Amino acid sequence: MSNRVVNILVPLISVVLGLLVGGIIMVVSGYDAIDGYIALWNGIFGDAYSIGNTIRQITPYILSGLAVAFAFRTGLFNIGVEGQLLMGWLAAAYVGYAIEGLPRIIHLPLALLAAAAAGAFWAFIVGFLKAKLHVHEVIASIMLNYTALYLTNAAIKSLSDGSFKTPTVLESATLRNQWLREITDNSSLHLGIFVAILMVVVMWFILEKTTRGYELKSVGFNKNAAEYAGMNVNRNIILAMTISGVFAGLGGAMEALGTYQNASIKAAASGIGFDGIAVALLGANNPIGVFFGASLFGSLKYGALNMPNAAGIPEEIVSIIIAVIILFVASGYILRVALEKFGKKKEGK
Template sequence: MSNRLVNILVPVISIILGLLVGAIVMLFSDYDPIQAYIALWNGIFGSSYAIGETIRQISPYILAGLAVAFAFRTGLFNIGVEGQLIVGWFAAAFVGSAIELPKVIHLPLALLAAAAAGALWGFIPGILKAKLRVHEVIVTIMMNYIALHVVNALIKTISGGSYKTDKIHPTASLRSDSLRNLTDFSTMHYGILIALAMVFVMWFLLEKTKTGYELKSVGFNEHASQYAGMNVNKNIVLSMVISGAFAGLAGSMEALGTFGNMTQQGGFTGIGFDGIAVALLGANTPLGVIFGASLFGSLKYGAGNMPNEAGVPIEIVSIVIALIIFFVASGYIIRVFLGKLNKKKEAK
């Protein structure tokens, strides 16, 4: 059994086990798992509106997953995706509302502002890691809280005491009337195309460029890379900057697509933290992130239909997601099991 096949089977088995154990939890809680999963399915695919909202939910998950996966592939753990997403959200909302330009300039400018803000928030832990060897996990966790409270203060300042920014101008919006009509007035937008384009960018950068080779080499073995003449510090910083840019773009999906502005946040969005599970489920590969994000985005949105149609509390979906993450984290056990099955087949 090839490694590629095992990498595909492990998350698939994890999902199946998560759904099965989730069904057992529902049975013990006196809920009908069949009706619950039918309601979940209908909440995801039951109408064009539901499909549109599901795709809209998937877009930031893809970008958050890419941010985590990129850092993982280069030997770093960026747990600050949530904070980078928040500053990206604010930057896109500010540029989208503060100025008015032709759409061909305004929309790319707002997206670049979001990417730059996320990149800046990634640069700080990157430079601390490179120069002072401060562990990026500690710094990025703290940067999440700094981002949350700094952005809340900025919103209050620029809005003259209000709790939200002005609405972005139509020239900076990712929405379109054609998509609204196609999906029964859902909030689906063109952000999904940007997310998929970034999947290609990550793949191309890591697999087809010298920079990507160096980033992966430094992540795999710093000392060997330095001996080979690579600039280790530069690559550490660059990795965090690129990861932060992906996360900032995830925030722009909310600013320029879903909401059209930004309100003061009472807490974290959770998208950045879910990006860790998305990346793990996708085995830290660009293509895998698409599937991981599709699963999480679908479950998150479809869950809203479970209380209405099946009377199942929305918390049950959180349990199912947690179980899937648990089985993904226990992937080593699944790999060992698959290895033993493969040896038995070869013995026969």
């Protein structure tokens, strides 16, 4: 079997295994697995409203997935997407409600830009610490996740005079679109999906069509070789983290300007950043792969909400399935060995 086929087969097999494990857990727990999966399917594709909300759920997943994937390509593990996303969320909400009197054509891009800048700044810190002071990016970004959570909570509290959420963003900064809502039966689908798809293209373009992207990938493949070839490894590390943070910050903007129209105090992380790791892993850190990975996980997450009502099954079953899928993809080595043996047997016949 060629490498390429194996690379596509591993995630596919993992998804199938994950769904199987989920089915087994449902049966063992005394639930009807068929009913469960039918409820899941209907929760995703049941009607126009569900489809609209599913696409809305996929939107931030695409961006958090891109953020993780982009850093991965440069050999960095950005586990801090969560924190960068929260910073972007707050920045977008603030610019969205505080700046008045701008036309939408300026205000909306400005709010998106603010989110991108906030996310980029938060990720830049990680890149800087890694490049200049050799602080491992995983630990630094986990610590910054919690720092961001508490900082944004405190900021929201003081911005809203003690309330738990900021004022609603202005009409001129919203991503909501009447037509999109109408064709999906008043779902909360918004224009963000186009921003996300545009970013898929942007990531592809940076990595495949620019010199800088070539350098970033080279650093990811082999730091020493890249340095020997005259590339500035440290600068590329910082740049990669910063660009990754742009994607993450925009993910936050999707929530601030699209789904929720504000920023609110959170008891814990939103989970979108951590799910981004799953998305990137499933999508093999490839922009198109991320798009499909986000579509799968976003659909599962939204469809799961239908399971308690329609089949009496707790929606957490889907988080279990996603975690199992990640474990299988991460353990790709063993799947590869199995596939190779299987392939050899066939050839032997």
